[in-house]
Amino acid sequence: MKVTIENLTKKFPGRGRKDPETIAVNDFDFEIPSGELVGLLGPSGCGKSTTLLMICGLLQPTEGRILFDEEDVTNVPPEERGVGLVFQNYALYPHMTVEENIMFPLGNLRGKDKLSKEEMRSRARQAASLVQIDTLLDRRPKELSGGQQQRVAIARALVKMPRVLLMDEPLSNLDARLRLQTRVEIRRIQRETGITTIFVTHDQEEAMSISDTIVVMEAGVVQQIGRPQDVYDDPHNLFVAKFLGTPPINVFEGSLKDGKILIGDSEVFEIKDLAPDPAAHLYEGPDAGRTAKQAEESAGAALRRDGVKKGPGRLAKDAGSIPVWVGIRPEGFFLDEEGPLVCSLKGVEVMGRDVTVVSTHPAFQGETIRTIIDAQSGVDTTKSEVRYRVRPGKIFVFAKDSGERLYGAGE
Amino acid sequence: MENNNRKAWLYLLPAGIFLAVFMIYPLIDVFIYSIEEGFNFASQTSQGTGLFNFSYILHDPYFLQAVRNTALCVVITVPISTGLSLLIAFGLSSIKPLRNLFQTIYFLPYVTNTLAVGLVFMILFKKTAYTDGMVNLLLQAFGSPTVDFIDGPYWAKMMVLCIYVIWIVMPFKILILTSALASVDQNYYNAAKVDGTRGWRIFWRITLPMISPTVFYLIITGFIGAFKEYSDAVALFGTDLNAAKMNTIVGYIYDMLYGNGGGYPSYASAAAILLFFIILTITVINLLVSRRHVYY
Ligand SMILES: Nc1ncnc2c1ncn2[C@@H]1O[C@H](COP(=O)(O)OP(=O)(O)OP(=O)(O)O)[C@@H](O)[C@H]1O
Ligand SMILES: [Mg+2]
Numbered sequence: 001m002k003v004t005i006e007n008l009t010k011k012f013p014g015r016g017r018k019d020p021e022t023i024a025v026n027d028f029d030f031e032i033p034s035g036e037l038v039g040l041l042g043p044s045g046c047g048k049s050t051t052l053l054m055i056c057g058l059l060q061p062t063e064g065r066i067l068f069d070e071e072d073v074t075n076v077p078p079e080e081r082g083v084g085l086v087f088q089n090y091a092l093y094p095h096m097t098v099e100e101n102i103m104f105p106l107g108n109l110r111g112k113d114k115l116s117k118e119e120m121r122s123r124a125r126q127a128a129s130l131v132q133i134d135t136l137l138d139r140r141p142k143e144l145s146g147g148q149q150q151r152v153a154i155a156r157a158l159v160k161m162p163r164v165l166l167m168d169e170p171l172s173n174l175d176a177r178l179r180l181q182t183r184v185e186i187r188r189i190q191r192e193t194g195i196t197t198i199f200v201t202h203d204q205e206e207a208m209s210i211s212d213t214i215v216v217m218e219a220g221v222v223q224q225i226g227r228p229q230d231v232y233d234d235p236h237n238l239f240v241a242k243f244l245g246t247p248p249i250n251v252f253e254g255s256l257k258d259g260k261i262l263i264g265d266s267e268v269f270e271i272k273d274l275a276p277d278p279a280a281h282l283y284e285g286p287d288a289g290r291t292a293k294q295a296e297e298s299a300g301a302a303l304r305r306d307g308v309k310k311g312p313g314r315l316a317k318d319a320g321s322i323p324v325w326v327g328i329r330p331e332g333f334f335l336d337e338e339g340p341l342v343c344s345l346k347g348v349e350v351m352g353r354d355v356t357v358v359s360t361h362p363a364f365q366g367e368t369i370r371t372i373i374d375a376q377s378g379v380d381t382t383k384s385e386v387r388y389r390v391r392p393g394k395i396f397v398f399a400k401d402s403g404e405r406l407y408g409a410g411e
Numbered sequence: 412m413e414n415n416n417r418k419a420w421l422y423l424l425p426a427g428i429f430l431a432v433f434m435i436y437p438l439i440d441v442f443i444y445s446i447e448e449g450f451n452f453a454s455q456t457s458q459g460t461g462l463f464n465f466s467y468i469l470h471d472p473y474f475l476q477a478v479r480n481t482a483l484c485v486v487i488t489v490p491i492s493t494g495l496s497l498l499i500a501f502g503l504s505s506i507k508p509l510r511n512l513f514q515t516i517y518f519l520p521y522v523t524n525t526l527a528v529g530l531v532f533m534i535l536f537k538k539t540a541y542t543d544g545m546v547n548l549l550l551q552a553f554g555s556p557t558v559d560f561i562d563g564p565y566w567a568k569m570m571v572l573c574i575y576v577i578w579i580v581m582p583f584k585i586l587i588l589t590s591a592l593a594s595v596d597q598n599y600y601n602a603a604k605v606d607g608t609r610g611w612r613i614f615w616r617i618t619l620p621m622i623s624p625t626v627f628y629l630i631i632t633g634f635i636g637a638f639k640e641y642s643d644a645v646a647l648f649g650t651d652l653n654a655a656k657m658n659t660i661v662g663y664i665y666d667m668l669y670g671n672g673g674g675y676p677s678y679a680s681a682a683a684i685l686l687f688f689i690i691l692t693i694t695v696i697n698l699l700v701s702r703r704h705v706y707y
Binding site: 094 | 596598599601602603604605606607608609612616617620621623
């Protein structure tokens, strides 16, 4: 089942003068190919749940359309959409056993779809064995661990064979270990069933590890859509760059002059090929099927909603010195006695294969710079300073005002 | 540990003393009265002990009438008032506008004096020299014969009493049930909606089980309250309930102590003990049933 979202917008009315209306989701355009697992990623309150609730039909969009394959379901009530929803807190019925919980959606079928008790049983057992809880069928939810409850919730969502599976932060109640284990499980179940799945999370690592495609949102606006690795390697703006990656990207205040990236007075990187056109890659990747015209319209929408000209900036050779944000990934540094970036060394954390070097720099935005260095390269901890050179492809330049990327990655 | 225990008992002592003086001692006293034959208040003497008092009241037509009235009242009012309250509370929780107004309206009878409510019922049901009462006027309008609800046939009086009791107890039940309904997590309803559950199935399979502890609480307290029915009957039929054939067990006990004839503490105690065991039995049965249907 292919899911298409067009200009999806949700506004919640405000409560008087002090509380203006909230635009929870703003002009969301996206097409999810059949059978993909999409991770909807963003900080708290960015509109992930709202998007999900609109797709399942519990919330009516203010504007826009939702299509399942070619069928417009925007005004179809939730029960007729054939979606399975896994709630953040699972919402398992506490008075029913696991089996009754899983069977409950089947009991709603009417008319020609009506199942006999035996069929319901066997379907429930099938779903239960898919999530490996066959031995727990007679328990009640409160007699289960968090991870087991979560599997019951998935089984309940899967048992009616939904066309689309929606999951709202299903792992947020689990401890770190179980979370790791369960997300692998979710990936396996999704692959086995081939159901188009949308998975909401605010944990970037989680989204990166299980999604075919990730959608990064902030304040109701989609920031970037793409394969996880592509989005990481090629962030379109400062927000996306900062949101993905642990440890996070190191951001410095810097400037751009004559094709050179400066931090303080030191020239840390020279841009070889100038005048890149980032618009060329804005909409490649997962939604390559989309027409150029659509892409153009979306880019236009991006401009409209920001009110400022946010579009891809071009770097001209004679631009003079412009102040910018310089972002360098932790793995984008290597040690060099003669390196241009001079930081004062604070300490070293050995993590086995890698070493995390903690240092500071006057132009750095934040507490400490964390860089990941190969353990072999050896840091002289007796010195008070450490010098770096920057790896190509790991340094990005962002506009000071809009955060739009001016330079980076493959350019 | 040992020390802590001793402290706990020490802290409980004041409450314990009060309970002993005002609850346990009278209970024992009542029990003793009930088995003392021909106890005389003035001389504080009795003619012996035995089950004579119980035998007497069980052969007293007034007592049997009172038991019959009370039982009828319980059997009719508890299910109807609980069911109706559930319906109204469910309705209230599914409407948004004016919910508070309706809640207030439904709660009014609870804060109104029983006797004032009695007056309203008089206007509705009583035949006087000037009017037949509102209900009779309505009956007339539909061309059916009028009935004297207050001094007329037994079934009519019983009906008025039951309506009265139901009306009096409903506000409290509605209040408790609306708050129980409001505390059911909205996510359960959302989950059910996504799965295409129809309204009645949501009610029977989700809402009702979720609020079942509250419903059982209301049923148990409803039974106890209805067994102790007295003041409502007085408000409707006056103090001479025996004459009206509308006496209740508590009314019988009161009459035996202070009523017209008065001065029969032994019979009153025997009736009180019987009432105590009836309520105890019913409550235990209720609890046993609820254990099989309540999941918390
Ligand atoms: N019913 C509502 N009425 C008004 N505003 C709402 C309502 N629901 C959500 N919002 C607002 O819409 C925005 C997006 O909310 P949403 O629940 O989609 O966030 P989220 O991305 O799921 O966050 P989280 O990760 O914390 O769950 C928030 O600013 C929130 O305050
Ligand atoms: Mg959410």
